[in-house]
Amino acid sequence: MSATSDGHVISVRDLTMAYGSTRVLEGIDLDVEEGGVTALLGPNGAGKTTTVEILEGFRRRSGGDVRVLGEDPARASRAWRSRVGIVMQSWQDHARWRVVELVRYAAAHYDHPVPAEEALEMMGLGDKAQATIGDLSGGQRRRLDVALGIVGRPELLFLDEPTAGFDPAARRSFHEVLGTLVDSGLTVLLTTHDLAEAERLSRRIVLLVGGQLVADGSAADLARSIDAPTTVRWREDGQVRTEKTVEPDALVHRLYATHGSALSGVEVRPPDLEDAYLEIVAREES
Amino acid sequence: MNRTARILSTGLLRARLELRVLVRNRSILFSQLQVANVVMLVVLGRIIGDDPIGGSGQPQVTLFVAGFVALAVCQATILQFPLALATDREDGTLLRARGIPDGVATYLVGKVAVVLLTVVVNVALVLVTAAVALGAPMPSSASSWLTLLWVLALSTCAATLLGAAVGAMLPGARQGTGWVLLPLMGLMVISGTVIPFTLMPGVVQAVASVFPLRWMAQGVRSALYEPAYAVYEVAGSWQHLETAGVLLAWVVVGAVLAPRLIARTTRRETGSKLEERRHEASRRVGI
Numbered sequence: 001m002s003a004t005s006d007g008h009v010i011s012v013r014d015l016t017m018a019y020g021s022t023r024v025l026e027g028i029d030l031d032v033e034e035g036g037v038t039a040l041l042g043p044n045g046a047g048k049t050t051t052v053e054i055l056e057g058f059r060r061r062s063g064g065d066v067r068v069l070g071e072d073p074a075r076a077s078r079a080w081r082s083r084v085g086i087v088m089q090s091w092q093d094h095a096r097w098r099v100v101e102l103v104r105y106a107a108a109h110y111d112h113p114v115p116a117e118e119a120l121e122m123m124g125l126g127d128k129a130q131a132t133i134g135d136l137s138g139g140q141r142r143r144l145d146v147a148l149g150i151v152g153r154p155e156l157l158f159l160d161e162p163t164a165g166f167d168p169a170a171r172r173s174f175h176e177v178l179g180t181l182v183d184s185g186l187t188v189l190l191t192t193h194d195l196a197e198a199e200r201l202s203r204r205i206v207l208l209v210g211g212q213l214v215a216d217g218s219a220a221d222l223a224r225s226i227d228a229p230t231t232v233r234w235r236e237d238g239q240v241r242t243e244k245t246v247e248p249d250a251l252v253h254r255l256y257a258t259h260g261s262a263l264s265g266v267e268v269r270p271p272d273l274e275d276a277y278l279e280i281v282a283r284e285e286s
Numbered sequence: 287m288n289r290t291a292r293i294l295s296t297g298l299l300r301a302r303l304e305l306r307v308l309v310r311n312r313s314i315l316f317s318q319l320q321v322a323n324v325v326m327l328v329v330l331g332r333i334i335g336d337d338p339i340g341g342s343g344q345p346q347v348t349l350f351v352a353g354f355v356a357l358a359v360c361q362a363t364i365l366q367f368p369l370a371l372a373t374d375r376e377d378g379t380l381l382r383a384r385g386i387p388d389g390v391a392t393y394l395v396g397k398v399a400v401v402l403l404t405v406v407v408n409v410a411l412v413l414v415t416a417a418v419a420l421g422a423p424m425p426s427s428a429s430s431w432l433t434l435l436w437v438l439a440l441s442t443c444a445a446t447l448l449g450a451a452v453g454a455m456l457p458g459a460r461q462g463t464g465w466v467l468l469p470l471m472g473l474m475v476i477s478g479t480v481i482p483f484t485l486m487p488g489v490v491q492a493v494a495s496v497f498p499l500r501w502m503a504q505g506v507r508s509a510l511y512e513p514a515y516a517v518y519e520v521a522g523s524w525q526h527l528e529t530a531g532v533l534l535a536w537v538v539v540g541a542v543l544a545p546r547l548i549a550r551t552t553r554r555e556t557g558s559k560l561e562e563r564r565h566e567a568s569r570r571v572g573i
Binding site for chain 2: 106148152
């Protein structure tokens with residue numbers, strides 16, 4: 001593992017991007033440290049995809065300084081490319097190839113790849129090795145994309161909507177695999193619309209709205225930052241009641257004092273990432 | 287293993303895997319083998335192959351065979367190859383290659399290897415079928431074989447580079463018919479592949495002479511006909527020097543254009559572009 005000298009796997013200063021006269025990124029600063037999952041969130045059109053494509057070395061930026069694994073991705077070397085794994089959306093390539101054939105071909109480009117069968121095993125596709133790629137279900141296809149993303153043992157993995165189309169069991173097992181990879185030192189930049197997934201996987205969340213970074217912190221930090229009320233729900237005489245309050249502790253004390261043992265099923269739900277996300281996006285967009 | 291050797295060996299791995307796909311999918315294999323052309327050749331040969339051309343005593347069937355050999359080269363390189371490149375771009379194969387170290391290089395090596403094999407197999411298919419079904423001649427001497435070899439090598443080289451350039455410019459596989467198939471059919475008519483070149487008006491001959499197909503067909507004729515038939519060619523000779531010159535010029539044009547165009551197309555290939563195309567495609571079919 002070798003990040004940049006300052007310990008940052010990704011280091012972005014004043015990144016701007018304009019298509020013609022349309023400004024998509026308005027000067028982004030972002031440092032991502034080695035290890036763990038960082039989620040890049042934002043509504044459609046916020047500039048997430050553009051940002052990620054610049055970091056992946058797929059798109060030239062209009063301005064600013066970008067370092068990924070110590071190199072400028074716009075001038076990426078072969079060695080740099082082999083340290084980066086990419087899992088994008090909407091891949092439908094090699095539909096007539098067999099699963100193991102494509103993984104083996106991809107693996108042949110790296111110096112120390114994960115053996116093809118092992119990569120498939122890791123993603124729960126061991127029994128699909130001989131299947132034709134075009135016959136895979138959506139979720140299986142995505143897992144194959146991830147297997148291809150990690151087959152070269154990358155230090156940094158870009159994951160774009162990795163679990164779109166997964167059933168809950170597949171999503172859970174994917175999260176476990178990702179956890180294992182992250183434990184072994186992998187740095188992940190995740191883009192997703194699944195806020196529960198982002199909250200569960202990421203130690204850090206970066207929110208992009210209108211081409212600017214508007215929030216940065218853990219899911220809990222973000223939730224705290226918005227001063228949203230906590231929802232308290234309880235059962236009183238067989239009736240479910242809810243109340244929103246900024247002082248949930250006081251409310252709960254009051255409820256017990258008033259109803260005593262007649263009270264049941266008390267739930268206290270503090271604002272979560274989804275509340276924070278919706279609040280911040282609405283504020284920034286207005 | 288150094289980098290170049292590794293690109294070549296991984297590219298050949300890709301070629302082997304692509305061939306396996308062909309073997310598993312008979313419908314694609316069938317179109318890769320230009321069976322329709324061979325059938326057309328046999329029909330043409332059976333109907334009018336025995337007629338001598340313009341009272342020259344020159345058997346027409348040899349003209350057809352030479353024309354179809356040249357066509358086999360062009361079809362594999364300038365038609366099938368660009369369509370394959372466009373299809374791969376549309377389904378994300380090229381983008382996938384972009385995200386892999388030296389992936390685009392091994393992808394191209396694999397593609398070109400398959401194209402070269404397609405040329406060899408289809409040329410052999412035309413020559414052998416013509417010999418068996420039509421009694422058409424093969425090259426009759428070592429020097430004729432040598433002529434056939436250099437003409438085909440140079441032709442394939444030029445046409446493959448051109449095909450790569452065309453494939454890079456082709457907006458999508460669906461545009462292949464308008465962009466490539468129709469112009470190629472036009473060239474086929476005026477380049478002396480089925481209709482003797484001498485029957486074309488001077489202007490048409492001049493136009494056809496700019497493009498490689500005319501010279502490919504003439505070069506192959508020089509390997510299949512007896513030397514004496516050279517007098518029936520437009521210039522009264524086989525024009526080997528001119529043939530080599532024009533084909534080499536196209537090799538140079540292709541070698542300059544193809545890498546630049548391919549690099550440009552590859553550079554433009556991104557996930558969002560792929561997504562956009564997919565949206566457009568689904569709108570088109572009304573989903």
